[in-house]
Amino acid sequence: MDIRPLTPTYAVSPQIETSDLPAIKAAGFVAVINNRPDAEIPPNLHSSTMRSAAEAAGLAFFANPVIGGMLTMENVTEQAAAIQAAGGPVLAYCASGNRCSMVWALAHAGQIATDDLINIPARHGYQLEALRNQLNALAKSG
Template sequence: MDLRPLDDTTFAAPMIDPSDMPALAEAGVTTVICNRPDAEVPPSHRTAAMQSAAEAAGMTYVFNPIAGMALTVDAVEEQADAIDGADGKVVAYCASGTRSTILWALAQAGRRSADDILAATAAAGYPLDGLRNQIEQLEARA
C-alpha cells in the first residue's frame, strides 16, 4: 500500500486491494472512501468486494466515485462529510490517488488556506497548483 498523508488523519492512495483492509484497520483507519467507479476495476475490486472487506475489518466504507474528472460540488461535500464523520483515520483511494487528493483539497477550502492545502497535496506527491482558483472560489463561498 502507498498511503500518502494529506493531514494528520487523512491519506490518499492509489488503488488498494481487499486484502489490505485488515492492515488498514490495524493502523487505525476507520473509514475507507472509494473515488474510483466500478467500471474502471475488475470484479475483485468493485464496490461490493471492497465494501465487504472493509466492513469485515470493522471499517466504514464510502463509495463516492468520480468518473474521469467530472467533479461536482455534491461529490466534494460527500467527501467532506465522510472525512468529518470518521472517528479515526481515513484513506481515500482511486487509480493513482489524484482524484482523492483533489476531492480532499476542494473539501478543505474555507478550512485551511489555499497555500496550506496546496503545500499538503504537493508534499503527498500530488502537485495541484492548477486548483488554486477553484479552492479560492470555494473558500469565498464558505
C-alpha cells in the first residue's frame, strides 16, 4: 500500500487489497473511493467485494469508476459528493493514483489555485499540467 497525501483529508493510492483496509482505517481514514471500473480488475478487487470489506473494517465506501481517457464531469461531481459525504479523511485509489488526482483537482477548481491543483499531485509523480486550461475554465464558471 502506497498512500500519497494530497491534502490532510484526501490521499490517493495505487490499487489496494481487502487486506489493506484495516490499516487504512487505523491510519485515520473514514472512507475509501474506488476510481477503477470493475472491467479492468480481477473479481477479487471488484467494487462489491471491496465495499463489503471496507464496511466490515468500519470505512465508508464509494465507487466512482473513471474509465482511463474518458473522465466525465459526472465523475468529478460524484468524487466531490463522496468527499463531502465522507465527513473526514478519504483515501481514493485507482491503478496508479493518477485518475484519483485528476478528479480531485477538477472537483476543486476555483476553490484551490490552479497552480496548487497541478503542483500538489506533481509531488507524487502525477502530471496534471494538461488539465490547466480545463481547471481555469471550471474556476471561472464556478
